[in-house]
Amino acid sequence: MTTLQAINGFKDILPDQIHLWQRLEATATDICRRFGMREIRTPILEKTELFVRSIGEATDVVEKEMYTFADKGLTMRPEATASIMRAFIEHGMHVQQPVQRLYTMGPMFRHERPQKGRLRQFHQFDAEIIGPTEPQQDAELIAMGHLLFSELGVKVSLELNSMGCPKCRPAFRQRLIAGLEGVQDQLCEDCRRRLHTNPLRVLDCKKPGCRALVADAPSIQDALCENCTSHFATLRDTLDLLGIPYNLNRFMVRGLDYYTRTTFEFVTDQLGAQSAVGGGGRYDGLIAELGGPAVSGIGFAIGMERLILLMEQNEKENSAALSDTDIYLAALGPEELKHCTLLAQFLRQQGLRVALDYSGRSLKAQMKIAGRMQAHYTLIVGEQEWAGKEAILRDMQTQQQGGFSLSGSPLEQSERLAVVLRAGSGKSDPA
Ligand SMILES: [Zn+2]
Ligand SMILES: [Zn+2]
Numbered sequence: 032m033t034t035l036q037a038i039n040g041f042k043d044i045l046p047d048q049i050h051l052w053q054r055l056e057a058t059a060t061d062i063c064r065r066f067g068m069r070e071i072r073t074p075i076l077e078k079t080e081l082f083v084r085s086i087g088e089a090t091d092v093v094e095k096e097m098y099t100f101a102d103k104g105l106t107m108r109p110e111a112t113a114s115i116m117r118a119f120i121e122h123g124m125h126v127q128q129p130v131q132r133l134y135t136m137g138p139m140f141r142h143e144r145p146q147k148g149r150l151r152q153f154h155q156f157d158a159e160i161i162g163p164t165e166p167q168q169d170a171e172l173i174a175m176g177h178l179l180f181s182e183l184g185v186k187v188s189l190e191l192n193s194m195g196c197p198k199c200r201p202a203f204r205q206r207l208i209a210g211l212e213g214v215q216d217q218l219c220e221d222c223r224r225r226l227h228t229n230p231l232r233v234l235d236c237k238k239p240g241c242r243a244l245v246a247d248a249p250s251i252q253d254a255l256c257e258n259c260t261s262h263f264a265t266l267r268d269t270l271d272l273l274g275i276p277y278n279l280n281r282f283m284v285r286g287l288d289y290y291t292r293t294t295f296e297f298v299t300d301q302l303g304a305q306s307a308v309g310g311g312g313r314y315d316g317l318i319a320e321l322g323g324p325a326v327s328g329i330g331f332a333i334g335m336e337r338l339i340l341l342m343e344q345n346e347k348e349n350s351a352a353l354s355d356t357d358i359y360l361a362a363l364g365p366e367e368l369k370h371c372t373l374l375a376q377f378l379r380q381q382g383l384r385v386a387l388d389y390s391g392r393s394l395k396a397q398m399k400i401a402g403r404m405q406a407h408y409t410l411i412v413g414e415q416e417w418a419g420k421e422a423i424l425r426d427m428q429t430q431q432q433g434g435f436s437l438s439g440s441p442l443e444q445s446e447r448l449a450v451v452l453r454a455g456s457g458k459s460d461p462a
Contacts (some may be wrong), residue, residue: 039151040142040143040149040150040151040152041150041151041152042150042152048339048343050355051339051342051343051346052335052339054183054342055156055183055335055338055339055342056136058179058182058183059134059136059156059179062175062178062179062182063134063158063175066132066171066175067132068132068133068134068158068160069132069133069134070133070134070135071115071118071133071134071135072135072137073108073111073114073115073117073118073135074108074114075107075108075137075138075140076105076106076107076108077105077106077108077113077114077117078104078105078106079097079099079104079105079106080104081106081113081114081117081321082097082106082108082109082110082113084320084321085112085113085116085289085317085320085321086109086110086113086289087229087289088228089225089228089229090229092109092110092141095142096109096141096142096143097109097140097141097142098140098141098142098151107140108139108140109139109140109141110139110155110157110332111135111137111139111155111157111332112157112159112289112314112317112330112332113321115133115135115157115159115330116161116317116318116321116323116328117321119131119133119161119318119323120318120321120322120323120324124161125161125162125323125324125326129162129326130160130161130162130163131159131160131161131162132158132159132160132161133158133159133160133161134156134157134158134159135156135157136154136155136156136157136335137154137155138152138153138154139152139153139154139155140152140153141153150336153334153335153336154334154335154336155332155333155334155335156179156309156332156333156335156338157330157331157332157333158172158175158176158311158330158331158332159328159329159330160172160328160329160330161318161326161327161328162326162327162328163327163329164315164327165265166262166263166265166266166269166293167265167266167269168329169266169269169292169293169313169329170266170269170270170273170275171269172311172329172330172331173189173270173275173295173331174270174273174275176297176309176331176333177189177275177297179333180297180308180338183338183341183342184342184345185299185308185338185341185342185345186299186301187297187298187299187308187341188276188277188278188297188298188299189270189275189276189277189278189295189296189297189298190277190278190280190283190295190296190297190298190310191266191267191270191277191278191279191280191283191293191294191295192251192252192279192280192281192282192283192284192294192295193251193252193255193259193262193263193292193293193294194231194251194284194285194290194291194292194293194294194312195251195254195255195256195259195291195292196256196258196259196291196292196315197291197316198256198258198259199254199255199256199259200251200291202254203249203251203254204230204231206249206254207230207231207233207234207248207249208226208227208230210248210249211226211230211233211244211245211248212226214244217240217244218233218236218240218241218244219236219238219240219241221236222236222238222241231251231284232284233245234248234281234282234284235282235283235284245282250281251281252279252281259292262292262293263292263293266293277295280296283295283296285310285311285312289314289316289317289320290312290313290314291312291313291314291315291316292312292313292315293312293313293329294310294311294312294313295310295311295312295331296309296310297309297310297333299341301341301344302337302340302341306337307334308333308334308337308338308341309331309332309333309334309337309338310331310332311329311330311331311332312329312330312331313327313328313329314327314328314329314330315327315328354404354405354406354407355384355404355405356384356385356386356401356404356405356406356407357378357383357384357385357406357407357408357452358378358383358384358385358386358406358407358408358409358410358448358452359385359386359387359397359400359401359404359406359408359409359410360374360375360385360386360387360409360410360412361387361388361394361397361398361401361409361410361411361412362387362412363391363393363394363397363411363412363413363414364413364414364417366417367412367413367414367416367417368387368389368391370412370417370437370441371387371410371412372387372389373441374410374441374444374445374448375387377441377442377444377445377446378445378448378449378452381445381446381449383449383452386400386401386404386406388400394411394413401427402427405427406427407426407427407428407452407455408424408425408426408427408451408452408455409424409425409427410422410423410424410425410435410448411423411424411425412437416437417437420436420437420438421434421435421436421437422434422435422437423435424448424451426455435447435448435451
């Protein structure tokens with residue numbers, strides 16, 4: 032019989048890693064609360080048409096990366112924005128409240144070519160603000176992403192561009208096509224194919240040959256109409272006001288069709304070549320195009336796996352391993368174990384994290400278990416301690432130990448113990 036394994040590109044998140052995920056989720060949730068955002072959860076499966084119409088037919092995602100049940104016309108969501116817009120329209124959310132500030136976290140699915148750090152089931156944190164058109168709102172959303180990275184201790188830089196609007200982009204698009212048609216045969220295969228369907232994507236092709244060919248291409252930032260120019264200028268002024276640094280990057284073009292005006296990416300060079308950890312932009316025409324009201328929107332998504340990698344690197348540098356256990360109770364005999372069983376229950380009721388072992392192992396074996404768990408404290412209740420009504424309480428970090436009186440009821444003992452543990456655990460547990 033062959034052993035069953037998870038499928039390629041799909042990965043377990045194991046308990047050793049989970050503290051990073053929980054910290055990311057808790058920090059993101061808290062920051063969203065501070066920015067007045069509310070959580071929404073949409074289904075994994077949607078009609079294929081939703082993604083084709085929103086993301087755009089001539090995009091990598093729709094062309095080759097979606098997990099689609101062709102016979103049923105259904106697709107597993109490759110990103111979150113389209114589903115949130117569908118829900119927004121379906122529930123008439125703008126009628127209840129003209130400005131909707133929404134976020135979600137969860138798995139997304141893309142059948143990408145397998146490569147390092149790219150999973151086929153990956154997770155995104157996604158934030159969307161629907162309604163406002165003002166550039167200050169774009170800056171506020173960017174500031175929210177910026178704060179998330181900084182509170183997680185992760186260094187990223189911000190790349191900023193404007194994609195123009197339906198008024199100014201078509202002319203730029205034509206100029207770009209005209210300029211590149213002459214060197215068409217020198218473009219990579221992908222770029223040659225998308226030159227006429229999605230020419231802006233040629234600007235952010237990573238292949239050196241294509242990069243050289245677009246180096247002298249016109250800049251979209253110089254081709255913006257009056258309204259787009261002033262929107263972009265106010266956005267930059269507001270970021271300056273907030274002290275958020277950015278690089279203007281005219282080659283940064285997001286892969287999805289629906290973006291208008293502001294586009295941005297959070298990039299890092301800590302994961303090999305410089306690459307994006309997250310990004311987003313404004314999508315002013317999208318909701319109307321999906322059959323909803325003519326309202327604007329702006330949003331971004333952060334790849335949670337990539338962010339976890341960065342958090343993990345920091346953790347190694349700070350080498351502050353987090354313990355899951357406040358105290359390990361080492362009982363060495365049946366009566367002692369009975370006492371510790373009750374003590375554990377009381378301590379847990381008081382919110383402490385307690386471990387104990389019922390197998391009757393030797394003290395040495397139990398201390399080994401406590402060490403592996405990185406328990407802050409161990410309470411040792413052996414025959415001698417039980418008879419003398421005084422257990423040994425050892426601080427596992429300093430290796431100092433002292434007596435702990437076993438007088439009074441088990442509840443009283445647990446309360447005294449809780450005070451000691453709380454006083455001693457402040458240094459290594461941020462929770
Ligand atoms: Zn414009
Ligand atoms: Zn190319």
